Amino acid sequence: MSSAKKAHLFLDSSVVLAHLTGQHQKVLEKLKKDIAKGGLDCAVSDSVVGECEDKINMLTDFLGRLLVEIIKEKVSGQRRVHKRSSNEAIDYRDVLAVERAFFEVDPHYVIKSIGGRFAKGGLLDLKSVEALIVDFLDVESSSKQPPDLPQAIVRLNALILKLISDLKMMFDSAIRIRHDLAKPIKIVPNPVDVAKLSVIGLHNDDANHIASAKEAEREGVCGRAVFVTVDYSTILPFQTDILNKIGIWCCDPLYAAYHTRV
Amino acid sequence: MNASVAQVGAFENCASGLRYGLIDVEPFEEQKIVKKFGVKFRERRWGLKPSESFDDFLRFNTEVVIESISLPSHLDRATLIRVIAEQRIKIFEADTELKKLLESVQSAKGKSRGLKRVVDFFLNRQRDRMDAIFNSYAELFLASDLSLSFITEFTDFHVTYLAALEAIQSVVRAATVRMNLPEARSNFRRYERAFNAMKFKLSPIVEAAENAVFRAQALKWYVLLSNAESVETAFEPATIKRSKMNQDELSRLNWEFKQDSANLRRIVMEHDRAGHVFHPLVSEPDLKSHFGEIVLALTS
DSSP states (O other): OOGGGSOEEEEOHHHHHHHHHTOSHHHHHHHHHHHHHHTOEEEEEHHHHHHHHHHHHHHHHHHHHHIIIIIIIIIHHHHHHTTOOTTSBOOHHHHHHHHHHHHTSOTTHHHHHOOHHHHHHTOOOHHHHHHHHHHHHHHHHTSSSOOBHHHHHHHHHHHHHHHHHHHHHHHIIIIISSOSSOEEEOOOOOHHHHHHHHHTTOOHHHHHHHHHHHHHHHTTSSSSEEEEOOOTTTTGGGHHHHHHHHSOEEEOGGGHHHHTTO | OHHHHHHHHHHHHHHHHHHHHHTSEEEEEEEEEEEETTEEEEEEEEEEEESSOHHHHHHHHHHHHHHTSOOOTTSOHHHHHHHHHHHHHHHHHHOHHHHHHHHHHHTTOSHHHHHHHHHHHHHHHHHHHHHHHHHHHHHHHHTBOOOHHHHHHHHHHHHHHHHHHHHHHHHHHHHHHHHTSHHHHTOHHHHHHHHHHHHHHHHHHHHHHHHHHHHHHHHHHHHHHHTOSSSTTTTOOSOBOGGGSOHHHHHHHHHHHHHHHHHHHHHHHHHOTTOOSOOOSOOOHHHHHHHHHHHHHHHO
16 A cells, blocks of 8 residues: 555644643553554644644733733732832732732633634633742742742743743644654645535634545545544534534544544 | 843854854964974964954944844944944953853864864853843843734744754764864864865754844844934833834844744754754743643633
8 A cells, every 4th residue: 555545643733732731641642652553644734733823822922911911010010009119029928919910800801812712712721820820939939039029020921931932842843843743734625625514513723624634535645534633522522423524533532543444 | 121132242142153163164274394302393283263353253243134124214324333243342352251262263272172162162051041041032022012922933043043052062073073083183184074074064054043043133133223212222222112113124024033943943853853952941840731731721
């Protein structure tokens, strides 16, 4: 069999981002073992690469705004209210100011700050952002020479820049440059397939990713295409409908390798 | 903003120093008559030395960067080139470690082992300065209305540049061994061949690094100079506003920088198939776990 006709696993953006952040570890470890064992080809469509890049940029800008609007302005504001100089070293009172700042956040803050699909669900777990900031302040305020507030904010921003930088470096290594996880495939999805998937309620991005896998199969870029996702709420519940509409099976990483044999 | 200003000189002088000490050097052969024990001997020596002084190199580099960007009308281009070059030379003069290193390159004392010392120096310096670099960009962000994703282009570049230095170090280390083999030490042509082979291997990485450094300089200087009030305080604007920049020029410089920075990353990653030169910056498991959860929220 020529390599062009080999079955391909097309990874969803949710699998790529879970790989980058070490989430869904158990199912992804199983997937990687199966890929190595079966010599399976893993691919991502251009649309997945684009969505991952957009999400990373969106997250970066959101964290930047949050840092300025919630941490810099509100925590500094609390210091002014309590007549504490900004040159004083940070301590537990600043952690409590963070608690207050997050408590006062407009429930629609995420929706107002971020456009698109992300905002519609309002899915960003602000508690994780809050936990990151509190952990950071706890470590800094317990150090031998705790920084003053402006220094702490600079260091927190530098930490966020480092975390983003690590994420992008891993993305380049996994996908864009070294293809450690999957190889990007330039493929234009058929608009008819995209429309069929939209009708059953799939989000446009997901419809594009799945239709791209179908198009790769149709154009002979690969043999059977299987779409792999950890999106348990908006893709996997529709797996039968998707199969019926365009003939692509979407599955959990646990079962991906077995579906290539069908 | 002061840390950010200091980083302008520190990083860019180092990036120029690397090129100066590593690439702008040529093998030379020298013969002189020395008298030992009353007998005249013809002594031959060879090594590597640059073709111009580092001060001249900094002046030239400053001129090229400034010529590549548009400037606000109140800044006189020629004066700006002179003032910035002088500032950079001043920073270099105060940097005793760098000065000592480049003086040894200029006097060609180091021979081929000098190359390794040059690369080790710049790699260690970039590694030691990573925290300061990230803090300086954090300061730049907090003093500006720029988006954080714009700022990450610079920090990503510095991560790539560090990895590029690690890749260069591995090539130079291997080449130094070859250049110091007895066959090469006793035959100038072999020495020159080993040097040229190293240059050939290094040139894609160094050229890409060179381009990316130049684009990073151009973009960062444009951002700072667009907001500068005078030539004297060119790199010390109190705040950075996008509205003070020409959006077309900003987009052009940003696009060129992103292309060259991505190209450098591609070359370095392809060179480093084993994955030894890129290292994660954050290792604390709790912080990584919180961040992973934040990113996961995006995937749902």
